[in-house]
Amino acid sequence: MLVVATAGHVDHGKSTLVRALTGMEPDRWAEERRRGMTIDLGFAWTTLPSGATVAFVDVPGHERFVPNMLAGAGPVPAALVVVAADEGWMPQSAEHLAALDALGVAYGLLVVTRADLADPRPALARARAELAATSLRAVEAVPVSAVTGVGLPELRAALDRLAAALPAPAAEAPVRLWVDRSFTVRGSGTVVTGTLGAGRLRVDAELELAGSGDVVRVRGLHRLGEPCQQVGPVARVAVNLRGVARDRVGRGDALLTPGRFGTTDLVDVRLVGDPVADLPATLVLHIGAAAVPVRIRPLGVDTARLRLSRALPLLVGDRALLRDPGRHRVAGGVTVLDVLPPPLRRRGAAATRAAQLATLDGRVDLAGELRRRGLVRADDLRRAGVPVTVTPVVGQWLADPEHWRQLGRRLADVVAEHAREQPLAAGVPVEELRRRLDLPDRALVEALVGPPLRLHDGRVTAAGPQVLPEPVLRALALVGQDWATHPFRAPDADRLAAVGLGAREIGAAVRAGAVLRLPGNVLLPPAAPQRAVPVLAALAQPFTLSAARQALDTTRRVAVPLLELLDRQGVTRRLPDDARLVVGAGEG
Numbered sequence: 001m002l003v004v005a006t007a008g009h010v011d012h013g014k015s016t017l018v019r020a021l022t023g024m025e026p027d028r029w030a031e032e033r034r035r036g037m038t039i040d041l042g043f044a045w046t047t048l049p050s051g052a053t054v055a056f057v058d059v060p061g062h063e064r065f066v067p068n069m070l071a072g073a074g075p076v077p078a079a080l081v082v083v084a085a086d087e088g089w090m091p092q093s094a095e096h097l098a099a100l101d102a103l104g105v106a107y108g109l110l111v112v113t114r115a116d117l118a119d120p121r122p123a124l125a126r127a128r129a130e131l132a133a134t135s136l137r138a139v140e141a142v143p144v145s146a147v148t149g150v151g152l153p154e155l156r157a158a159l160d161r162l163a164a165a166l167p168a169p170a171a172e173a174p175v176r177l178w179v180d181r182s183f184t185v186r187g188s189g190t191v192v193t194g195t196l197g198a199g200r201l202r203v204d205a206e207l208e209l210a211g212s213g214d215v216v217r218v219r220g221l222h223r224l225g226e227p228c229q230q231v232g233p234v235a236r237v238a239v240n241l242r243g244v245a246r247d248r249v250g251r252g253d254a255l256l257t258p259g260r261f262g263t264t265d266l267v268d269v270r271l272v273g274d275p276v277a278d279l280p281a282t283l284v285l286h287i288g289a290a291a292v293p294v295r296i297r298p299l300g301v302d303t304a305r306l307r308l309s310r311a312l313p314l315l316v317g318d319r320a321l322l323r324d325p326g327r328h329r330v331a332g333g334v335t336v337l338d339v340l341p342p343p344l345r346r347r348g349a350a351a352t353r354a355a356q357l358a359t360l361d362g363r364v365d366l367a368g369e370l371r372r373r374g375l376v377r378a379d380d381l382r383r384a385g386v387p388v389t390v391t392p393v394v395g396q397w398l399a400d401p402e403h404w405r406q407l408g409r410r411l412a413d414v415v416a417e418h419a420r421e422q423p424l425a426a427g428v429p430v431e432e433l434r435r436r437l438d439l440p441d442r443a444l445v446e447a448l449v450g451p452p453l454r455l456h457d458g459r460v461t462a463a464g465p466q467v468l469p470e471p472v473l474r475a476l477a478l479v480g481q482d483w484a485t486h487p488f489r490a491p492d493a494d495r496l497a498a499v500g501l502g503a504r505e506i507g508a509a510v511r512a513g514a515v516l517r518l519p520g521n522v523l524l525p526p527a528a529p530q531r532a533v534p535v536l537a538a539l540a541q542p543f544t545l546s547a548a549r550q551a552l553d554t555t556r557r558v559a560v561p562l563l564e565l566l567d568r569q570g571v572t573r574r575l576p577d578d579a580r581l582v583v584g585a586g587e588g
Helices: 014-022 030-035 063-073 091-102 120-131 152-165 349-357 366-373 378-383 401-421 430-436 442-448 470-485 493-499 503-511 528-537 545-552 556-569
Strands: 002-007 042-047 053-058 078-084 107-113 140-143 176-178 181-185 189-196 206-209 215-223 226-228 235-242 254-256 264-273 282-287 290-298 303-312 319-324 329-338 375-377 397-399 453-456 459-462 516-518 522-524 572-574 580-582
Touching (some): 002 014, 002 091, 002 152, 014 042, 014 053, 014 107, 053 235, 078 120, 091 120, 091 264, 091 319, 107 120, 107 152, 120 140, 140 152, 264 349, 282 303, 282 329, 366 375, 378 397, 397 401, 397 442, 401 442, 401 453, 401 459, 430 442, 470 503, 503 516, 516 556, 522 556, 528 545, 528 556, 545 556, 556 572
Parallel strands (some): 002 053, 078 107, 107 140
Antiparallel strands (some): 042 053, 189 235, 206 215, 206 254, 215 226, 215 235, 264 303, 282 290, 375 397, 453 459, 516 522
């Protein structure tokens, strides 16, 4: 389906032209018919010579109803610029053209109406001159008379050519249907209409109402006045909704594929039109069928940050326009560059951001997004309209490769610095590393850990033996002298304190493998279990705890945990009567 919006000055014959082409009455309200002018949006359709369907969104031409005009034209891919031969180019002709140009509408036709009342050539020449500097400069022109029918066959043929020239819509894209009308049908409930530019709508499908996040279900679909089970782009569509009251949805709202869009009230944009520095602080942003007041913060020569009065489901590359309602004019066109802009809190941040925005053109670029952001969640990029084709480093997190390498180097440096400053510590806690590296998620720290680093018990350390400070080595040497004569005797608290081995020093020695710590803070030489085996094997099997204690020349405090360790290692086996035997010695 070709969907076309009319545009042009009030009373230049837009509705009359649509009526002549379709045989339908686009002016829906009695007040519009009484006053002879379109006030709100009208809709009509017909079949072209090729068999294709063209649907018209007939918009008001009076300057008081420009917001209504923009609600209809915003989501539509093509426009009919209508100029009357007997009046020529007029103020609303200029404002409508400025709006279409700001929105980037490049497909359409120039139609000079009332060719029966005046020579169309002067109006056509002036209109051509006005279109020459806009996005519609290359459109075909057709003079017609809706009264006599002159030029209507040529216009229908031109519409067919226009339909063939339009780029193929993205049928598999997520749905973002801007609502331009909302009403209630008795027995059916809430119905909304809009122009489906991408994606597919199906009966019984779930949609998300932008802003509230409410999930609604499609109860029914109408296309060209007929019920259908599915609608693809581009199409005028009426959607009967289940699960939403009439007062919960209206013009400017959007129905979305669930989970595929985010909403934002802060965007960075590029503007074409009035100089950014000359813009008033507050304007109205028109996008899709929405009209939202915005506050403007200039950043660069042609870039700015917009603060929206309400959040909208915007995407990178969206086209919109800024309008000054007080002066009844279009201030400029907008290309959305970033829907997830960074805060500008530090001195110089705005200038840095302006330089960054100067390199963007509104085209989606995954590599560029990762380069600018360093780290970003995959779903955040998808909801901003950026396709994600790379694998996350962990969970949902995507990383720029070079930034990720730099983080790995910084992690190693922080761990090494911590080891130098706190040689007795058991590594750096993951949470501390998250803060030091300014990372948003602990999982990123864990994903960064790799040789020569290791993660153990929530701390990151360097792999390999721990280098103990000299005072600890001296203290261990003193204890080692005790072990030289009594290898199975553990130093008591007084002896540990005397040589300077506190809890931190002992913990470091254990991690370094310099001592073996058994339950009860029993410290032995690292090889004590292996040295105990031949001593115990020489006993009559099975042996008692008392016999083991005497053979090892140690205390019960040491013998109990040492034997339990050997039990766990499978070297000894404890019998029902609490005696033990060395496995493989004295059995059978």
